[in-house]
Amino acid sequence: xxxxxxxxxxxxxxxxxxxxxxxxxxxxxxxxxxxxxxxxxxxxxxxxxxxxxxxxxxxxxxxxxxxxxxxxxxxxxxxxxxxxxxxxxxxxxxxxxxxxxxxxxxxxxxxxxxxxxxxxx
Numbered sequence: 001x002x003x004x005x006x007x008x009x010x011x012x013x014x015x016x017x018x019x020x021x022x023x024x025x026x027x028x029x030x031x032x033x034x035x036x037x038x039x040x041x042x043x044x045x046x047x048x049x050x051x052x053x054x055x056x057x058x059x060x061x062x063x064x065x066x067x068x069x070x071x072x073x074x075x076x077x078x079x080x081x082x083x084x085x086x087x088x089x090x091x092x093x094x095x096x097x098x099x100x101x102x103x104x105x106x107x108x109x110x111x112x113x114x115x116x117x118x119x120x121x
Contacts, residue, residue: 007047011032011040027043027048029042029043034103037109047095049079056074064082066082
């Protein structure tokens with residue numbers, strides 16, 4: 001999969017005022033980590049969002065949104081949004097807001113937690 005530079009730049013623009021954003025190559029694209037937690041990933045023709053699991057079922061009913069499937073199972077709290085429903089800044093911001101709203105409540109990755117525990121932090 002080729003990196004979707006246009007969509008990546010559009011996401012960057014919406015995150016310019018967000019603190020503690022870091023980009024990492026992963027998921028065949030660019031992941032945007034916020035406060036050291038996965039928040040958004042831009043892939044070839046969609047974005048993956050880490051959202052509040054309580055909103056998962058409601059959001060996957062919306063046009064262009066689907067559950068993220070891993071090992072044959074829905075990954076609760078992660079959705080894929082097709083680029084076809086992200087045409088305007090308002091549409092993209094609508095979806096990104098779900099990920100940003102959940103980020104402060106999201107748990108850090110297991111790797112991050114494990115490394116902090118080893119350091120005694």
